[in-house]
Amino acid sequence: MKNIAIFASGNGSNFEAIATANINAKIKLLICDKPGATVIARAERLGIPALIYNPKDYPNRAAYEEQILTNLKDAEAEYIFLAGYMRIIGSTLLEAYEGRIINIHPSLLPEFPGLDAISKAFSSGVKQTGVTIHYVDAGVDTGPIIAQEAVDILPGDTLEALEARIHQVEHKLYISVLKEILK
Ligand code: GAR
Numbered sequence: 001m002k003n004i005a006i007f008a009s010g011n012g013s014n015f016e017a018i019a020t021a022n023i024n025a026k027i028k029l030l031i032c033d034k035p036g037a038t039v040i041a042r043a044e045r046l047g048i049p050a051l052i053y054n055p056k057d058y059p060n061r062a063a064y065e066e067q068i069l070t071n072l073k074d075a076e077a078e079y080i081f082l083a084g085y086m087r088i089i090g091s092t093l094l095e096a097y098e099g100r101i102i103n104i105h106p107s108l109l110p111e112f113p114g115l116d117a118i119s120k121a122f123s124s125g126v127k128q129t130g131v132t133i134h135y136v137d138a139g140v141d142t143g144p145i146i147a148q149e150a151v152d153i154l155p156g157d158t159l160e161a162l163e164a165r166i167h168q169v170e171h172k173l174y175i176s177v178l179k180e181i182l183k
Contacts (some may be wrong), residue, residue, distance in 0.1 A: 002024065002026070003025070003028045003082055004077060004079045004182070005029040005080050005081070006027055006029070007031045007033075007083065008080045008085055009034045009037060011085055012042045015039050015042060016042045018174060018178060024179065025178065027048050028076065029077060032052045033052075033053055035054055035086070051071055061090040061092070062092050065089075065090050069096055079100045079102070082102065094136070094137070102134070102177070103133070103136070107120075107129050107131075107132065108131075113132070114115070117141075118162060122153060126153065127152065128150050129146065130150040132147070132148045133177045146181075149169050151166050
């Protein structure tokens with residue numbers, strides 16, 4: 001059984017999907033950089049320890065990540081899964097967890113990296129977007145791709161309907177990749 005940490009900034013539907021799935025891993029910690037985010041309430045309800053940081057309390061990214069790293073080591077976390085963590089991972093965490101940080105992104109990377117990937121795809125007129133899971137490197141939504149799944153943008157689609165279908169795919173794909181990586 002591997003120990004993992006999940007990093008999230010917002011709603012936390014991917015966090016909850018992982019936390020309630022039958023996986024060969026123990027979620028030791030939720031790391032959240034947004035005090036008040038919905039994901040924190042989900043962690044409380046699910047009995048998963050949550051550490052909430054305000055990055056503004058630290059002089060720089062390295063100091064912020066050093067604090068996280070101390071907490072990850074105390075929890076003996078072996079892997080980091082980003083689930084809607086809207087912050088770049090810096091060299092402090094990248095070096096400590098090289099090859100063991102995984103991200104999920106709601107597009108078919110390299111298309112539509114960065115923020116608002118679903119709405120960017122929706123308004124661009126493409127007929128297909130999707131979900132990518134990849135190892136994290138120093139870039140924004142770059143790094144070696146582990147898995148991708150396409151989601152069609154349908155005639156008459158709404159952004160909300162597309163978002164809901166993408167999240168459904170995310171939850172399933174993230175759990176199957178996680179199982180594969182941790183087996
Ligand atoms: C997910 O769609 C995830 O792919 C995306 O944030 C959303 C979080 O949803 N991540 C990124 O855009 C990373 N660049 P959730 O909080 O309900 O899991």
